[in-house]
Amino acid sequence: MGATANAILVIMTVSLVVLSSGVECCPPSEWAALMAFKAALKEPDTHLGLFHSWRGTNCCYHWYGISCDPIAHRVAEINFQGLNLNRHFLFKRGRPNLAGHISPAICNLTQLSTIIISDWKGISGEIPDCITSLPFLRIIDLGGNRISGKVPRDIGRLSQLSLLNLADNIISGRIPRTLVKLSNLMHLDLRNNAISGPIPWDFGRLSMLSRALLSGNKITGHIPWTISRIYRMADLDLSFNKISGRIPASLGRMRVLDSLNLRWNNISGTIPDTLLSSRITHLDLSRNALRGHIPNVFGEKTYFIVLDLSHNDLEGSVPKSITCAKYIGHLDISHNRLLPGRIPTPSPFF
Numbered sequence: 001m002g003a004t005a006n007a008i009l010v011i012m013t014v015s016l017v018v019l020s021s022g023v024e025c026c027p028p029s030e031w032a033a034l035m036a037f038k039a040a041l042k043e044p045d046t047h048l049g050l051f052h053s054w055r056g057t058n059c060c061y062h063w064y065g066i067s068c069d070p071i072a073h074r075v076a077e078i079n080f081q082g083l084n085l086n087r088h089f090l091f092k093r094g095r096p097n098l099a100g101h102i103s104p105a106i107c108n109l110t111q112l113s114t115i116i117i118s119d120w121k122g123i124s125g126e127i128p129d130c131i132t133s134l135p136f137l138r139i140i141d142l143g144g145n146r147i148s149g150k151v152p153r154d155i156g157r158l159s160q161l162s163l164l165n166l167a168d169n170i171i172s173g174r175i176p177r178t179l180v181k182l183s184n185l186m187h188l189d190l191r192n193n194a195i196s197g198p199i200p201w202d203f204g205r206l207s208m209l210s211r212a213l214l215s216g217n218k219i220t221g222h223i224p225w226t227i228s229r230i231y232r233m234a235d236l237d238l239s240f241n242k243i244s245g246r247i248p249a250s251l252g253r254m255r256v257l258d259s260l261n262l263r264w265n266n267i268s269g270t271i272p273d274t275l276l277s278s279r280i281t282h283l284d285l286s287r288n289a290l291r292g293h294i295p296n297v298f299g300e301k302t303y304f305i306v307l308d309l310s311h312n313d314l315e316g317s318v319p320k321s322i323t324c325a326k327y328i329g330h331l332d333i334s335h336n337r338l339l340p341g342r343i344p345t346p347s348p349f350f
Contacts, residue, residue, distance in 0.1 A: 025058040036105030074111035082119035101125025119144035143167040156181030167191040180205040192216035204229035215239040239263035252278040287311040298325045311335040
């Protein structure tokens with residue numbers, strides 16, 4: 001969850017909404033919504049719990065996990081991160097635990113910009129569909145729970161959304177077609193769920209996206225070539241799925257892409273020359289059905305921290321141009337049909 005945590009920190013730092021916990025009293029309707037939110041969650045040890053500070057009717061004053069807009073005096077942030085609790089909180093009270101579900105009552109907090117309810121393991125149920133009616137949402141982080149059901153069909157209505165993290169749950173169904181309407185989305189993390197079906201063909205409409213983490217699902221179909229239109233994309237992880245077809249050569253022409261992980265899919269065809277002559281430094285194509293020769297396109301600008309081509313159906317010999325590579329930190333070409341022999345020297349490995 002480290003990449004997601006870093007992304008949340010950046011997005012919250014540049015937020016245009018300055019949040020405060022010491023403002024005037026919040027509206028009674030929002031107090032009632034938070035009471036319903038609290039009632040849907042269970043703490044085994046209430047005297048140690050997160051809600052110890054939730055007293056009185058002023059939910060904008062020192063309520064743990066709640067921040068308000070200092071001008072409008074409305075609840076703007078719910079922040080319950082299970083793995084990042086305040087050290088003082090842990091020292092004084094021990095680690096609390098949460099179970100239950102997320103109440104649809106949070107949809108009555110109409111000024112919400114951030115919902116972080118992550119890494120509790122005991123929170124289950126489904127994502128309230130009404131969450132898509134909150135127009136100011138910029139961060140949704142529900143990762144590391146046991147949330148089921150589907151990604152809300154109308155998720156594309158959240159035009160301000162910058163971060164969507166639903167990783168490490170048991171969410172099923174398809175990626176909603178409306179997701180490609182999230183024109184401000186920068187970080188998408190759907191890892192380790194049970195999401196099926198194809199990646200939307202027009203995924204490339206997510207022009208602000210820098211990280212797409214979709215590994216550990218049941219995604220099928222081909223890799224959409226439109227992904228190569230996303231100029232800011234730096235990290236693309238589609239590993240541990242059931243993706244088939246060829247690797248689009250255009251992925252190797254992406255100017256910012258640094259990490260491409262396609263490990264353990266059903267991808268076939270040959271390795272595009274563009275991938276081995278690109279700016280990618282972490283490339284994992286292992287455990288697929290790739291065939292043909294390893295492209296002889298290594299050069300003085302080639303710099304791989306990781307290059308894993310193992311467990312495919314590659315043949316021929318190791319290309320001689322590999323000696324021209326500037327650096328290759330880890331190379332794995334095992335379990336192919338390559339001719340036996342030594343890697344040409346001088347070697348770029350050190």
